[in-house]
Amino acid sequence: MRTYYGKIGELEEILISLPFYYCMIKNEFSSVPILDNFYQTSSYFPMPVVLISTISPSGKTNLGPYSLCFPYIIAEKHSMLLISRSNSNTAENIRRAKVCAINFIPYNKKLLKECVLLGYPGETTEEKMKNNKFTLIPSQRTPEEKQENFIYPEIVDEAIQVFECTLDESFPTYNNEVTLESHFVLNIDKILLKNEWKELLYEGKEFPDLPIDFGYRNNINFWFSKHSAPYAEPIPKEKGNSVNTVIYAAQRIDPEVEWTDEACEKLVKVPRIFLKKVLKGCVEIAKEEGIRLITPEFMDKIRDKRAVEKQ
Ligand SMILES: Cc1cc2nc3c(=O)[nH]c(=O)nc-3n(C[C@H](O)[C@H](O)[C@H](O)COP(=O)(O)O)c2cc1C
Numbered sequence: 001m002r003t004y005y006g007k008i009g010e011l012e013e014i015l016i017s018l019p020f021y022y023c024m025i026k027n028e029f030s031s032v033p034i035l036d037n038f039y040q041t042s043s044y045f046p047m048p049v050v051l052i053s054t055i056s057p058s059g060k061t062n063l064g065p066y067s068l069c070f071p072y073i074i075a076e077k078h079s080m081l082l083i084s085r086s087n088s089n090t091a092e093n094i095r096r097a098k099v100c101a102i103n104f105i106p107y108n109k110k111l112l113k114e115c116v117l118l119g120y121p122g123e124t125t126e127e128k129m130k131n132n133k134f135t136l137i138p139s140q141r142t143p144e145e146k147q148e149n150f151i152y153p154e155i156v157d158e159a160i161q162v163f164e165c166t167l168d169e170s171f172p173t174y175n176n177e178v179t180l181e182s183h184f185v186l187n188i189d190k191i192l193l194k195n196e197w198k199e200l201l202y203e204g205k206e207f208p209d210l211p212i213d214f215g216y217r218n219n220i221n222f223w224f225s226k227h228s229a230p231y232a233e234p235i236p237k238e239k240g241n242s243v244n245t246v247i248y249a250a251q252r253i254d255p256e257v258e259w260t261d262e263a264c265e266k267l268v269k270v271p272r273i274f275l276k277k278v279l280k281g282c283v284e285i286a287k288e289e290g291i292r293l294i295t296p297e298f299m300d301k302i303r304d305k306r307a308v309e310k311q
Helices: 003-025 089-097 109-117 127-130 195-200 240-251 261-265 270-289 296-308
Strands: 050-055 061-066 069-071 079-085 097-104 163-167 174-176 183-194 214-219 221-225
Touching: 050 089, 050 109, 061 079, 061 109, 061 127, 079 163, 089 097, 089 183, 097 270, 109 221, 109 240, 163 270, 183 195, 261 296, 270 296
Parallel strands: none
Antiparallel strands: 050 061, 050 097, 069 079, 079 183, 097 163, 163 183, 174 183, 214 221
8 A cells, every 4th residue: 555655755756757858858859830931930040131222213222131141153153042022122122223232230239120120011212211320331333343224222331241233134033922922143243341351251260240030030029149259160181171271272362363273282281371371472473474374284383493493
């Protein structure tokens, strides 16, 4: 026969093992219904926050906040994909004026508040832009980079980087008239970086504070977060780290001089701290000789010339 104390003992045992079962359940997968806007209703999907500037029918710059904006074609052609409500000011302006600028604003609670204010659907450019707190400056395209009869929107001075884009009409724009969803392929014509970040771009040691958006959740709030300091995780040496390192660095020395992979291979043994200097030296010689593509033969020529000079 069980005693009163025995029952307490059993209860204690169950209570003690609860955290164990709880951990087990927490660690298992459960299927979730896939709802419309699944990235924010059925999951956690980290997204960027950009302000897209476009030209309104009256010629005024319109700013619209967007998060579904990602790299699309990344080699040879360079473009972004934007997913927008098909009747937003931004979508209509891109369809009509064919151009836009994607402004990446830094993580800053005040700026993100302003973004949310600019994200209220149904307002005209005039209505929303009269309260705009962002500083607008002219497009940075040079006269040669401008197309005749095109009007370019202003860009946001607070941005860390800006992609000035043109609609790629070789892709038919996806328009769903029922769900009011439009997808635009935007060719990147120009990338602008604030000087501070341009200098650090090739070092790769510091990163700007860009916000992460977890979307408009539960139809109440937008949820933003700041990221922590990125850290480096090198790929193992045996996976060809060294030649890729040289190719990466070589491609960034001078946009007017290109390198073949074989030419880069000739430099894999150069210690990391001297690599940039050596690459710069080769590019200087190439430019003096009017060469635009550095080949292994050209590298051999430099080596032979150096050997003679040393003697
Ligand atoms: C942070 C944030 C991100 C947003 N991302 C998108 C998006 O990716 N696609 C979209 O259609 N609407 C998005 N919205 C809602 C649009 O901003 C909203 O439709 C707004 O009216 C667009 O402005 P516009 O009509 O001037 O283009 C977002 C809003 C905020 C605040």
